[in-house]
Amino acid sequence: MQTNFTPQQLTDPLVARSNKILRACVHCGFCTATCPTYQVLGDELDSPRGRIYLIKDMLENGRDADEKTVKHLDRCLGCLSCMTTCPSGVDYMHLIDHARLHVEQTYRRPWRDRALRWMLARVLPHAGRFRLALMAAKLARPFARLMPDARLRAMLEMAPGSLPAPTREDGVHPAEGPRRARVALMPGCAQRTLNTDINAATIRLLQRAGCEVVVPESFGCCGALTHHMGREHDALASARATIRSFLAAGPLDAIVINTSGCGTTIKDYGKIFAGDPMQPEAAKVAGLARDVTEFLEAHGLPEGTAPDLRVAYHSACSLQHGQQIRSAPKSLLVQAGFTVVEPENPHLCCGSAGTYNLLQPELSGELKRRKVATLEAVAPQVIAAGNIGCMMQIGTGTGVPVVHTVELLDWASGGPRPAALTQAPAIPT
Structure with a gap:
């Protein structure tokens, strides 16, 4: 051009x-x-x-x-x-x-747009505020249809019916057996509020794989949410805090990430901070960042035997397109003993995309409908994904249990049955 x-x-x-x-x-x-x-x-x-x-x-x-x-x-x-x-x-x-x-x-957006985006930027990246907002949304959900703005209705309808009790994974989790690697886990911000089982499963899985797992204290948002909204000042502030947290963790073999949207942004820190005095530190963190499946494929998966289960794998866009990781999650699930199937048009987005399902609810809803239809067409017993946003989006459109890939890998190697499967009697224990 x-x-x-x-x-x-x-x-x-x-x-x-x-x-x-x-x-x-x-x-x-x-x-x-x-x-x-x-x-x-x-x-x-x-x-x-x-x-x-x-x-x-x-x-x-x-x-x-x-x-x-x-x-x-x-x-x-x-x-x-x-x-x-x-x-x-x-x-x-x-x-x-x-x-x-x-x-x-x-561009000066209409005041409602400005207010909505300001609220999302001030709430979603902060676990405590996000929890309070979800609790308020649960109370207001019966009145969702009365809301004049489709985006506010979408926010109320997306709020889960219940939230897990708050947990903290901060600290050092020792390896089981000889230590083969020392890694940091990025616990996420929204994920810590919406689903505490994902980080717990990841830590157990990495420990069984011979990893000492460090979870930095007082970890916040990596900056991905605000970065994609164009709010660069907020995004850089969050990213700087993230970089400092990881560098303070001591020598690391990898930074393991189980939220692929965050992983795509963190791997791009070197370019995001181009020309900034912090660029060398940002590039170092970016170079250590690995999706959990990417890390386990190279490091080795703990031994175990999976239940006989038909798993539909949904490939998050941030993983398959943003990080070009396509085979690792499926290969690990197969290696663990699961039967893995993939829907038609796996390259198309489910419509979650960070805050997209809140800011563009009509388009997001249509993309969700199409994605759920293709997933249900392969008759899975469970749907696996590597990103909390996709899990929440797909989960609101289907009765098939939706879990994180690491929850299945943890279960197959000795961990507990994923909580999302406890209400699915057709699934073996």
């Missing part, structure tokens, strides 16, 4: 990077075939290629974002399926990041 940025514009590192990304695009349109929003809406401006044109026009002309551009950029899930498809290697992830930052800096 031909671009016409001025020499002065190109002195801005973000503009220079976006210029390089734009020039890599050859207009082929392969991305439209795998873009979830284009599949639903059929609008060229709701495809990666269309959004690239909008971003180019906005950045090249140095103009403020307008309502039309913001509407189509907001509809982007950030699933990055287009990057997997693109034959030219267009780095859409960093282009849409730049565009969202530009929107946040130059």
